[in-house]
Amino acid sequence: MTRPRKNPRTERAAHRVEGGARPRFDLAATAKETGRPRRDPRGEERLALVPGTARRRLDRTQRIAATAISQAPAPSAEAAPTVRIIAEPAYLVAVVPDASGGRLTPHDRQLLGAARILADAGGGAVLALAEADDLASAGADRVLALPVAGYDPEAKALAVQAILAGLDIRHALFPESPDGGDLARRLAAMTGEELFAGAESLSPKAVTRAAQGRRIEQRRAPPRLISIKADAVAAHSGARHEARPVEFGFPAIALGAILSADFIPADPAKVSLAEAEFVVSAGNGVSDFNAFRALVAALNATPGASRVVCDAGLMPRAAQVGASGTVLEANCYFALGIAGAPQHLQGVARCEHVVAVNTDLHAAMIERAGLAVVADAQQVMPALLKLLDKEAGG
């Protein structure tokens, strides 16, 4: 792609023969190369050219070229990912992530990031008290699963109390989420220790929280029990940690007072857009709204729409996603025929996964999506419905 850049002036200077009144040049002498490579705009353009389209189109993001290149040659021997091992920790920082369904939530990752701050300040290690997929990359050194099945917060609190009493734990961190905050408060009541509830900033020297309806900021050195609000501390982004399973002899734990617990899933048709889990959204590329609604029902999702569709009266205003509509907290966003104006993308900013179907390869939504399909949404919708029907039937 690049070849050495030619600099005629240095070449001329290199050919010049020293001495003599008139300037003389020896053209047989080889010129020294300058270090800067020269750009080849035509070669770059060839790589950016999108194949298989009638119109000449350029993809400057180089995603096609990059995938083509990465698929063609065998991956070069990558340097093994470095794993940071803390063999002899001075103390432990326990973390009790929610990790519902064995997946770390973004809040859980921030919690592990906070634990890393407290552990790295004095050569400690982070102990995660849950089983989850990628605790190693989130920054956990040790993993210990709690022996509690089902919803039994009292038994969980007893198990954590046993760990706090049995291991050298300097801090225990909890997410300020419904279940995590509940567990932290149970533990505080059980042990009689002070809980610093809902910390909004954290450093090895001080934690702060809001009190008196956000009029007062309370501040102190980090105590043993801390619960941390979402988006207060950045998640760990450094090297992987070993996440080694450790053994602990739990005492026999009596069952709690709850006689039965049934989970009632939210009805996606009724749940508000702001707290929906999975949103399927229609944009200007969708014209058959009956098929769209059938698809939303078949996927068990909450319907959304772009501003254009709501302005046209094809979907209710309450379904509008974006800066002037609803800012989503969804786990997954499925955009059908939406190009992705910046105001719309702001509404999707907090979604973890985005799937987009759009005819325009250069749409911002295609760039944002984890799975981007350059196709007509009007044709993909019936195909999806047919496939879902077939799976439900067979």
Place this chain on the structure above:
Amino acid sequence: MRIAVLLSAGRHAVSGRPAPVPVELQAIRLAHDLGGEVTGLHAGPDAAPLKDTLGHGLPRLVHHRITVADDPLPSLAAALIEGAFDLVLAGRTGQGGEDTGLLPYALARQLSLPLVPDAAALAEGPQSGTLSVEQALPRGARRRLVVHVPALVTVHPAAPAALPFAFAAARRGAVEARPGLVAPRAPTQIEERPYRARPKLIAKAAAGASAAERLKAATEAASGGGRLLVDPLPEEAAREILTHLRDIGVLRSR
């Protein structure tokens, strides 16, 4: 059923004036709908701001008078033991005090009551002497729990809205003042200053980056570019999309 609703001295979220806490008004509504004898309990220096709760469906409020420096926990515990209540309702957190939400837990511990957090609906249980609590979970889900009474239940803001204020009910309701227990608070290391709003984390936006870069960071995918399919057949696209949705755990495979 004898129901106690714990009421705290709140402050209005916007004006900062003394006012009842909204979620405690919702607790009064839940108690009212469940039926039975409802009593409000407050331990603090002044019950005047809580007179409004009488208009929101509370027939009787018992005020245990303590000073600002006193811990309300012993007074409330003594009142709950004396009242022999079947059910104690409290808000999730106060608004205007410490706002830690710890008091219901400490009370439940002291009285050895089971505690059920975040109730959005209450009903009689399947057997007599039990209570069915619908617990509000994130994203609109619910969990139905059955516990034996007596129990302590905290109420979530997703519970039905408070009963509308009625002036006649506010006039009719009675406030009964009693002396509380003197229990000075334990000293803490906590230092207080005026609140300073801290910036929330924005995804990966470097400090001092330009507005365009911050917008890009806020709108771009967290994991960089994903997979791209250019002009697949609709059937192939549908298969890929369903596989991807199952992989990320959004769509449960049948």
